[in-house]
Amino acid sequence: MTFSILQPPRILFGRGTAAQAAPLALGFGQRVLLVHGGSARRSDWLADALQAGGATVHRHPCPGEPTLAMLEQALPDLRAFAPTSVIALGGGSVIDLAKALAAMIPATGAPLDHLEGVGKALPLTHDPLPLIALPTTAGTGAEVTKNAVIGVPEQGRKVSLRDDRMIARVAIVDPALTDGCPAGVTLASGLDAVTQVIEPYLSCKATPYSDAIALPAIGPGLAALMRLAAGEDAAARDVLAWTSLCGGLALANSGLGAVHGFAGVIGGMTGAPHGEICGALLGPVLAMNRQRSSDPAQERADRVCALIAGPLGCPPDDAPMALADWAHGAGLPRLSAMGLAAQDHAQVAQTAQGASSMKGNPVPLSMADLIAVLNAAG
Numbered sequence: 001m002t003f004s005i006l007q008p009p010r011i012l013f014g015r016g017t018a019a020q021a022a023p024l025a026l027g028f029g030q031r032v033l034l035v036h037g038g039s040a041r042r043s044d045w046l047a048d049a050l051q052a053g054g055a056t057v058h059r060h061p062c063p064g065e066p067t068l069a070m071l072e073q074a075l076p077d078l079r080a081f082a083p084t085s086v087i088a089l090g091g092g093s094v095i096d097l098a099k100a101l102a103a104m105i106p107a108t109g110a111p112l113d114h115l116e117g118v119g120k121a122l123p124l125t126h127d128p129l130p131l132i133a134l135p136t137t138a139g140t141g142a143e144v145t146k147n148a149v150i151g152v153p154e155q156g157r158k159v160s161l162r163d164d165r166m167i168a169r170v171a172i173v174d175p176a177l178t179d180g181c182p183a184g185v186t187l188a189s190g191l192d193a194v195t196q197v198i199e200p201y202l203s204c205k206a207t208p209y210s211d212a213i214a215l216p217a218i219g220p221g222l223a224a225l226m227r228l229a230a231g232e233d234a235a236a237r238d239v240l241a242w243t244s245l246c247g248g249l250a251l252a253n254s255g256l257g258a259v260h261g262f263a264g265v266i267g268g269m270t271g272a273p274h275g276e277i278c279g280a281l282l283g284p285v286l287a288m289n290r291q292r293s294s295d296p297a298q299e300r301a302d303r304v305c306a307l308i309a310g311p312l313g314c315p316p317d318d319a320p321m322a323l324a325d326w327a328h329g330a331g332l333p334r335l336s337a338m339g340l341a342a343q344d345h346a347q348v349a350q351t352a353q354g355a356s357s358m359k360g361n362p363v364p365l366s367m368a369d370l371i372a373v374l375n376a377a378g
Contacts, residue, residue, distance in 0.1 A: 001208070003207040003208070003209065003253070004253075005209050005253055006146060006164060006167060006252055006253060007144055007167065007249055007252065007253075008143075008144055008167050008168045008169065008170060008171045009169060009170075010169065010170045010171070011144065011170075011171045011172075011173070011245070012170065012171070012172045012173065012174075013173045013174075013241075013242065013245065014173075014174065014175070015174060015175055015176045015238070016174065016176070017172050017173070017174045018046075018134055018172055018174035018176070018177055019049075020172065021046060021049075021087060021089075021132055021134055021170075021172055022046060022049035022050045022052075022053055022055075023053065024132055024170050024172075025050060025055070025085050025087055025132055026050070026053045026054070026055055028084050028085035028130040028169075029083075029084025029085060030054060030055050030056060030084065031055070031056050031058075031081065031082060031083045031084045031085075032050050032055045032056070032057050032058070032083060032084070032085055032086075032087060033058050033060060033078060033081065033083035033085070033086045033087070033098075033101065033105075033129075034046060034047055034050070034057055034058070034059045034060070034087050034089065035060050035061075035062055035086065035087065035088050035089070035090070035094055035097055035098035035101065036059060036060075036061060036062070036089050036090055036094060037061070037062060037063070037089075037090040037091065037093075037094050037136070038061055038062075038063040038064075040059055040061060042089075042136075043059065043089050046087065046089055046134075047059060050087075058078070058081045058083065060074060060078065060101070062090060062093055062094045062097040062098075064093060065093045065096075065149075065151055065158075065267075065271075065273075065274070066093055066096050066097040066100065066148070066149075066150055066151065067150065067151040067152065067153060068111060068112075068115070068118075068150055068151070068152050070097065071097065071100050071101070071104065071111050071150060072110070072111060074101060075101075075104055075105065075111075078101060078105055079105050083105065083129060084129070084130075085129055085130040085131070085132065086098050086101060086102040086105075086129050086130070086131045086132070087131075087132045087133075087134070088131065088132070088133045088134065088143075088168075089134045089136065089177075090134075090135075090136050090137075091135065091136055091137040091139065091140070091185075091189065092135070092137065092139060092140030092141075092142045092149075092189075092192075092274065094136075095133050095135060095140070095142040095143055096142055096148040096149050096150070097148070098131060098133065099128075099131060099133075099142070099147075099148040099161075099166050099168075100148040100150060100161050102128040102129040102130075102131045102166070103124055103128040103129075103148070103161060103163065103165075103166050104161075105129055106126040106127065106128065106129060107124060107125055107126055108125055108126070109122075109125065111150070111161065114161055114163075115150060115152075115159050115160070115161055116159050116160050116161070116162060116356075117152075117157060117159035117160075118152050118155055118157060118159050119159075123163065124163045124165060124166075127165055128163070128165050128166055130169045131166075131168040131169055131170075132168060132169060132170045132171075132172065133168040133170070133171050133172070134172045134173075134174065134177060135173060135177070135178075135241075135244070136177045136178060136181070137178060137181055137185060137186075137189040137244075138175070138178050138181075138186075138189055138190060138193055138237065138240040138241040138243065138244040139188070139189025139190060139191075139192040139193050139244055139275050140189065140192055140193075140196075140244070140248070140274070140275075141193070141196055141244050141245060141246075141247045141248020141249070141251065141252075142248065143168055143171040143172075143173065143245070143248060144167070144168065144171050144245065144248040144249050144252060145167070145248050145251065145252045146162060146163060146164050146165075146166045146167050146252060147160040147161060147162035147163075147166065148160065148161045148162075148166065149264070149274075151267070151268060151271075152268070153268070153271070155268070156268045156269045157264070157265070157268040158264040158265075158267050158268045159264075160356075167252075171245075173241055173242075173244075173245050174241075175234075175237045175238045175240075175241035175242075176237075178237050178240070178241055179232070179234065179237055180232065183229070183331070184331060185275075186225075186228050186229075186240075187225070187229060187275075187279070187327070187330055187331060187332055188273055188274075188275030188276045188278075188279055188332065189244075189275045190221075190224075190225035190228065190240055190275075191225070191275055191276075191278055191279030191282060191327060191332065192244075192247075192274065192275035192278045192279065193221060193225075193240060193243045193244040193247050194218070194221050194222050194225060194243065194247075194282070195247075195259050195260075195278045195279070195282045196244070196247025196248065196250065196251050196256070197213075197214040197215075197217045197218050197221055197243055197246055197247045197250060198214070198218055198282070198286065198304055198308075199251065199255075199256040199257040199259055199260065199360070200213075200214045200247070200250035200251045200253075200254040200255065200256065200360075201214040201215050201218070201250070201300060201304065202257060202289065202297070202300050202301060202304065202361075202362045203254045203255045203256065203257055203360040203361070203362065204297070204360060204361070204362050204363075205254045205255040205359075205360050206254045206300075207253060207254050209253055209254075210249075210250040210251075210253045210254035213246045213249050213250045214246060214247065214250040214254075215303075215307075216246075217242065217243045217246040217247070218304060218307045218308065219307040219308065219310055219311060220239050220243065221239065221240060221242075221243030221246075222307075222308050222311045222312075222323075223239075223310075223311040224236040224237075224239035224240040224243065225240055226311055226326070228240065229330045254360070255357065255359065255360030256357040256360050257285070257289070257357060257358070257360050257361040257362065258281075258285045258288075258289070258352070258357075258358055258361045258365060258370070258373070259278050259281045259282055259285045259357075260278065260355075260357035261352045261353075261355035261356075261357040261358030261361065262277070262281055262285075262348065262352045262355075262370075262373070262374070263277045263278050263281065263357075264352075264355055264357070265348050265351045265352045265355060266335065266338070266340055266348060269339075269340065269344070269348070270338050270339035270340055271339070272338035272339060272340075276332060276333060276338060277335070277338065279327050279332045280324070280327070280328075280332060280333070280334055280335050280338070280377045281335075281373065281377050282320075282323065282324070282327075283320045283321050283322075283323045283324030283325075283327070283376075283377075284320070284321070284324060284372075284373045284374075284376035284377045285373055286301070286304065286305070286319075286320040286323070287320035287321055287376070288365060288369055288372065288373050289301055289361065289362055289363055289365075290302070290305065290320065292363045292365065292369065293362055293363045294363075297362040297363055300362065301362070302316065305317070305319040305320065306319075308320075308323055309322075312326060321376075324376075324377070334377065334378055335374065335377050335378045336378045340374075340378065342375070342378060345371050345374040345375065345378070346367070346371060348370075348374060349367050349370035349371050349374060350367065352370060353367070353370065
């Protein structure tokens with residue numbers, strides 16, 4: 001048995017740990033690029049703490065999922081600012097843009113030199129800037145992964161900028177930053193978190209490390225998400241933040257599967273939020289994988305179904321589609337409501353077959369299988 005483990009050199013978890021972000025950033029130097037969401041006000045506390053420590057702070061907004069144009073337009077000014085470190089404070093989109101900026105600011109070339117799929121996919125020529133990542137949603141696990149997902153709308157695709165050196169120097173997961181997150185965002189990002197502890201466990205690339213991280217988080221993660229769908233609950237926020245962190249660590253070391261193989265394609269075509277797409281696909285993909293698998297993959301799928309059946313209160317055999325029914329009942333839109341037309345299912349299935357995440361799926365799925373999944377999620 002041979003495997004490797006890739007993760008940030010330092011991970012801080014727990015309520016109150018966000019207060020350590022400013023001192024840690026100042027340890028890398030006095031010029032800090034602070035990447036935040038659409039509202040700068042929500043990052044005031046961190047900018048104030050940095051400035052109180054003597055830092056010069058440049059704030060850069062990420063109002064939506066990052067695109068190639070967004071990255072290219074930002075680089076000239078940010079290279080001129082010459083930051084000594086980058087802090088990401090926000091959801092997965094903010095962290096992805098921050099990772100891409102940390103990688104590209106020191107680079108001598110253009111993003112297309114390094115992007116997969118639409119570019120040359122060349123290795124980075126320089127080490128990225130030190131990155132500190134603070135997620136404000138419990139979903140993507142982007143704070144502990146080595147890639148940044150970048151949209152290329154004109155080609156209808158989402159692709160990655162990827163390098164082992166893009167791992168954050170410090171990941172700070174403070175569940176208090178997710179308190180009061182809007183219900184729709186909590187649902188979509190939470191379903192992404194649950195997907196990302198299920199797919200690495202089922203992955204044909206799973207390792208003892210990813211199993212140890214992912215499997216124990218599946219049942220508690222779904223239960224916490226279901227509690228939050230009923231109302232605000234600080235303890236459930238803590239559990240879901242832990243689930244999200246576990247998912248990021250697991251996927252970084254064992255890959256994903258068909259849900260994420262589909263998600264990049266559908267997201268590029270429709271612009272729908274990543275978490276919503278994953279949530280709509282999770283049940284149908286799990287059902288299809290279970291149907292097509294044989295041991296030992298079948299045994300793993302059965303174990304996952306038993307874990308999610310508990311919170312759902314259903315027999316394990318019914319768990320995949322019971323999960324889908326619960327999610328839609330909680331307000332998650334179907335793929336058709338996200339803008340994916342039935343006549344596009346064959347094209348999506350064909351493109352998704354070549355996606356990198358599809359290589360981790362526990363069993364090969366035919367075009368007919370993939371189209372059936374899309375029909376069930378549509």
